[in-house]
Amino acid sequence: MAGCPRKMTPDPIFRLRIALVASALATVLVTAAGSEQPLPQFVDIARHAGVVFHHTNGASPDKHLVETMGSGGVLFDYDGDGWIDIFLVDGGSIADAAVARRARHRLFHNRGNGMFDDVSDRSGIQRGPAEAGRSVYGMGACAGDYDGDGLPDLYITNQGPNALYRNRGDGTFADVTARARVGDARWGAGCAFADLDRDGDLDLWVVNYVDADPAHSPYCGDAKAGLRYYCHPLKYQPLPNVVYRNDGGVFTDVSAASGVGGLRSNGLGVVVSDYDNDGWPDVFVANDTMPNFLFRNTGHMRFVESALQTGIAVAADGRTRAGMGIDAADYDGDGRLDLAITNLDFEMHTLRRGLDRGLFADATTESGIGFPTLPFVGFGVAFLDFDNDAQIDLAVANGHILDNAPRYRPGSTYEQRKLLFRNTTLRRFVEVGRSAGAAFTMPKVGRGLATGDIDNDGDLDLLVTNNGQDAELLRNDGGNRHHALLVQLRGAPPNREAIGARVSVTSGGRTQLRDVRAGSSYLSQNDLRVHVGLGDATTVERINVRWPSGRLEDVVNVAADQIITIEEGKGVVSRRGLAR
Secondary structure, X not given: OOOOOOOOOHHHHHHHHHHHXXXXXXXXXHHHHOOOOOOOEEEEOHHHHOOOOEOOOOOOOOOOHHHHOOOOEEEEOOOOOOOOEEEEOOOOOOOOHHHHHHOOOEEEEEOOOOOEEEOHHHHOOOOOOHHHOOOOEEEEEEEEOOOOOOOOEEEEEEEOXXXXXXXXXXXOEEEOHHHHOOOOOOEEEEEEEEOOOOOOOOEEEEEEOXXXXXXXXXXXXXXXXXXXXXXXXXXXXXXXXXXXEEOOOOEEEOHHHHOOOOOEEOEEEEEEEOOOOOOOOEEEEEEEOOOOEEEEEOOOOOEEEOHHHHOOOOOOOOOOOEOOOEEEEOOOOOOOOEEEEOOOOOOOOEEEEEOHHHOEEEOOOOOOOOHHHOOOOEEEEEEEOOOOOOOOEXXXXXXXXXXXXXXXXXXXXXXXXXXXXXXXXOOOEEEOHHHOOHHHOOXXXXXXXXXXXXOOOOOOEEEEEEOOOEOEEEEEEOHHHOEEEEEXXXXXXXXOOOOXXXXXXXXXXXXXXXXXXXXXXXXXXXXXXEEEEEEOOOEEEEEEEEOOOOOEEEEEEEEOOEEEEEEOOOEEEEEEEOOO
C-alpha cells in the first residue's frame, strides 16, 4: 500500500490505456472462443442468504492509516457439521469512541440449505478488549485447532492487542489470549497456523505492519489547501514478524531465536507452504513497499530469509512493490509451487513461477497477468479452479487506498472491480471478470478474499470483504458443469485438520497439487478442504497424501463428484455425493 501519491509521468498513463484495451480485447476473444460453454456466473447472495455485514472503517478527517486497510474473513467449519461457516472481522474507529463501540465481528452459521444464521451474539467473540482502555481496530483472522481437541479455534489480528478464541464445541468461543500468551499489542495483519517445528501441534505466525501510534499520526497532504490524505507506510517504522511456538496449548514467543525477529518490514500477507519440498513448512510474507520475505525453514524452529536468492524479493526491474495479498499454488502443473502477490496500481500484480532448486522466475508479463492489473490496487488474491476444468485460475479483490484518489491520479478510482483470470494453457491467463457476472463488474473497495464451497455443490464460491462497505458472498453458478472432488483430511492428533498436508491428485493423465493451509490471501483464510476440478474425468486414479507427520498414504480409484474424508492411516472413512 502506498498512501501518498507519486509523481505522474506519461509512461504509466500510456501503459494504462494499452492495458485497458488489451484486457477488453482478450475478454471478447475468450468469450467468443468459449461460447459453446459459457463461463460460470458469480452472484452476490450475501443479504439473501442472511450474511448481513457492513464493515466499520471509522473513516475520519484525521486520516488514520488503519482506516483504509481492513479487513478480512474466514471460511471454516467451526461446528464440524460438514458445511462451511463464515467469520468476518470488523474494524472500528480511532477517532470516534461511539463508532468504535458499534463495530462488531460477525459469525454466521451455515444451515446447509443456502441460508446462514447470525450467531455472533451467542458465540462470545468480541471485537476487542475495549475495557482495557486501549484502542483496538480489527484487521484479519486465521483458524486452526491449536489445542488438539478436534475443534477449529480462531485468532484475530488487530491494531492493538490480538486475540485468541478457543472453540468450546457448543457454538461458543472463550477468550484465552492472556492464558495462551499471544496478545501482542502491535499492529497485526496476516496470520497463519502451521506445525512449523513438526512436533505435531500447531504453531502460530503473525505478520505485523507498521508502528502507527494513533496519538501521533503524521500530517500528509496540502495544509494550505486543507487537503489531507493517508500517509505512505514508509512514514512509519516497520515491525518484525512474530513466531509463536505451541508448548502444549500455551505459546512461547521464539521470534528472536528463530532468526525472524531481527528483520523488520511493512508486512501484510502471509502464506505457509513447503516450497522446496524438503518436508519443512516455509513462510512467504508480502511486504508493502519493502522487499518481500521468504523464510526458509531449516528445522527445529529456525528460519533463513531467502527471498533475494530465490527471486521473489523484488520485481523484475529490481524495485520493490506494494505487496498486499499473497497466495501459492502449482498453476502450471509442473509439481512446483508458484506465487501470486497483489500490488499497487501502475505496478502490476506479481506472478512468480517455481523452478528447480527452489528458485522462482518472473512470469508476470508472459502469463498475461501483468498489463490487465496495471490500473488496479490489489488486496485479496486466491488461486482456484473456478470452472473445474483441471486448471488453476486466479481471483483478485481490488480497491484503492486513497478515498480521494481521482484528485491525485487522473483515471484512478477508489472503488474498483474484481479481476478473474482464467487459466487457458497452464502457462497463460486471460482476464474474464466482465463475463463472469455482475459481481465481477460492480466496483467496490475490495480487501479480503477467501474461497470455499459453501453449498457443497462441487464448485468454489467466494467471500469478499470491502472497506467501509457490505461484505459479498459470491455463489458460483455453473462452475460444476465439469466434475470435481472435495477431500476432507483428518490427521493424527493433535493436528486433526491436517494443516500442512500436501495432496497430489492424478486423474485423466494429469496430476494436480494442493496444500492444506490456514491463512493466505489478504487477512483471510480459505476452506481447509481440498477442492480439485477434474474436467471431463469421472474417476480419480490416485490420491497421494503427504501428512504433516511425513507419512505417505495412497488412495486409488475414487469416483468423481463426491466429498470424501481421508483419515491418516485408514484411507477413505466417509463419502457423500455433491449437493447438485
